[in-house]
Amino acid sequence: MIPRTIFETEHEQFRESVRKFLEAEAVPYHEQWEEDGQIDRQLWYKAGEQGFLCPTVPEEYGGVGVDYRYNAIVTEEVARLGLTGIGFTLHSDIVVPYILHNGSEAQKRKYLPGCLSGELVTAIAMTEPGTGSDLQGIKTTAELDGDHYVINGAKTFITNGQQADLVIVVCKTNQDSSAGAQAFSLLLVEADTTGFQRGKNLKKIGLKAQDTSELFFQDVRVPKENLLGEEGKGFLYLMQELSQERLSLALAAVSSCEAVLQHTVDYVKERKAFGKPVAAFQNTQFKLAELDAEITAMRVFVDRCLELHIQDKLDAVGASKAKLLSTELQGRVMDECLQLHGGYGYMWEYPVARAFADARVQRIYGGTSEVMKLIVGRSLLAD
Incomplete structure (x- = not known):
């Protein structure tokens, strides 16, 4: 390494x-x-x-x-x-x-x-039942009524949703169809505000210990001073923070890859098949070598992105590349390592099984792999 x-x-x-x-x-x-x-x-x-x-x-x-x-x-x-x-x-x-x-x-x-x-404990409520990566499709509204905004709408897939005491809610504050990205604002909503309700804690393929919830807003009144930043700049604020979010996901992806690879190395040394350790087979050695080389290369790249970020030089394209490549690699590593565990890899008590299930969402939240490709592709074709 x-x-x-x-x-x-x-x-x-x-x-x-x-x-x-x-x-x-x-x-x-x-x-x-x-x-x-x-x-x-x-x-x-x-x-x-x-x-x-x-x-x-x-x-x-x-x-x-x-x-x-x-x-x-x-x-x-x-x-x-x-x-x-x-x-x-x-x-x-x-x-x-x-x-x-x-x-x-x-x-x-x-x-x-x-x-x-x-x-x-905080959460951010972006995603809605009818929208995913298309943040401009958000329908939750916040209309000004005197000294308060009145919020109506619903959010889903909200991490920390059951335990959150404070939620940043992405709302549409301008209903004019021509407002575009300037239609959205961010509002701070305290969990004990009248009209705010948590839905069920969603059951997921993985991340089973993470509370992920539906949130509902019915005539939720929050004072104007709960507006985060300026009205109409919510979408801009979201774009400014996404690079750090995507870097965080990349860092987690590489660390998970390294840990699961080590679990797998330890397992194949002990597990026997056809009278000898699984590690003795050339296919096992080749698979592990390929994964180790790819993880090492990804670690170097993501560390470089981290270095750029602390220098305030990591742009949206670089962060998107890191998120795309690291989470796609994570999926491959978990699949290959599970295969090397054989049937035991499919058993929940083994770390590789949990890691396999948990890894799948990494290519979805924080912007799907397809969205990452769009960002990178458009940067290549820009004048």
Whole structure:
């Protein structure tokens, strides 16, 4: 394996702390959380106490103001241990940055301390029953009535949906058909607001310990000061944050690949077929060699994207390439590694089975592989 040079000593010390925390506080309980359909709410408080939530938030709001590499470490360790129920990455890498980058000073001081402590779990409500990657097809409305916006609509596939205390809702604030992307705004909705309801916790192929919900808004009144940023700029804000979201998914994909490959190497050394270890067969060695080479190459590329991101140089096209290539590789790695496990690979108690099921959605959320190809393709053909 090529040594990683992007992390410094203090980053690796942080990684060790995160790994020990997860091994003690999450690994022994994750199977039960899969049965429950969500993680223990107390894990959020414990992670907050350790400083593992939103590490990039500046000190003035209660954070430590470190660089994004610390976020990346949390993402990687959660993925490496197969703890796919834990929604820390969505919270720290995706939702909180909207508040940090676009929120008013009052909003930051009101919400960020709770996001850091784990008292406020966050979610972002984009996807609707009739829309997927086509965010401009969103129909949830927010109409101004005096000093309040009145929200009506429904969202689905919302990560952290059952436990979220604060939801950023993508709404249509301009009903004029000619408004285009400027029709959308972001509103902060607290979970105890009248008219806000959580639907069922959705049953999924994988990510079984992750609460993923339907959300409903019926005449939900939120004060005008809950508008995040400016009205009509919601779509712009979404586009600005998507690069970090897609990088997070790429980081998780590569870490999961590395972990499952190691599980498979360990398994084929022990498992025997036709009187000898499965590892002794040339086909096994060739398959493992191919996967290891591809994962190594992907790690180098994604680390380069991470390096560019902390320098504020990673563009939407680069992030889309990272997300596309890493998640497609993840799918292949899980399939090949499951095959090398034989029938046991299909048994849920084996890490490869869980990883196989969990990996499938990586090519869907955060923008499908097809959308990633569109972004890259259009950049090639642009004048």
